[in-house]
Amino acid sequence: MSVSGIDTYKKIGSQEDITVRYASLVKRIAHHLLSRLPSSVQLEDLMQAGMLGLLEASSSFDASKGASFETFAGIRIRGSMIDEIRRGDWVPRSVHRNARSIAQAIAKIEQDTGRDARDSEVAAELEVDLESYRTMLMEANSGHMLDFEELGVTEDYFAEGLSAAAASPYDGLQTENFRDCLASSIASLPERERLVLALYYNDELNLKEIGEVLGVSESRVSQINSQAMLRLQSRLTDWRK
Secondary structure, three states: OOHHHHHHHHHHOOHHHHHHHOHHHHHHHHHHHHOOOOOOOOHHHHHHHHHHHHHHHHHHOOHHHOOOHHHHHHHHHHHHHHHHHHHHOOOOHHHHHHHHHHHHHHHHHHHHHOOOOOHHHHHHHHOOOHHHHHHHHHHHHOOHHHHHHHHOOOHHHHHHHHHOOOOOOOOOOOOHHHHHHHHHHHHOOOHHHHHHHHHHHHOOOOHHHHHHHHOOOHHHHHHHHHHHHHHHHHHHHHHHO
């Protein structure tokens, strides 16, 4: 363990102290992810993976970098949980395929019209009815966190774009240009989509709570959330290329 690691260990305590002190953080992140995952994903599995991420964070945290331990640990905890989800391979290929098709359809419509693509237009482009399109959105909502990471962005980084916060010292792989592009893309989303994302990522409300705020069903919130993420994915594809 490095000198800085020893100093950090002294400040935040033993592993037993850490697991007790930050168990609520692990639980909160687990519930946040679980709210849009299939029933086959168990809370206990996410909690276990999160605890491993917490212990990893405690051993690698460097206070001299400037970020708080809770912020750093949150990133590691969520990353560990998402790794566990990936290993489970629970998202059917058809869901990923449909999500990519939706993102491509949105990109085409917005390029052709110069404005936000409407639900009915995307459905028509995909040659499905509106109800089928919204079902596709519901299914994509449980898988978009994995697809979106193909762009090189994590949920934590996405939340930073929503709040226009400065990057943490641990986001060295992300560029300033990408941060600007992400923030700009979020700001250009339709108002309701921006609101849903802000309530979900910044305020950490679950889909049911957001539905109560907006006066819509939980399933409709899920559709709006999914469409917002896929719209962002379509707009950020050019940046990746």
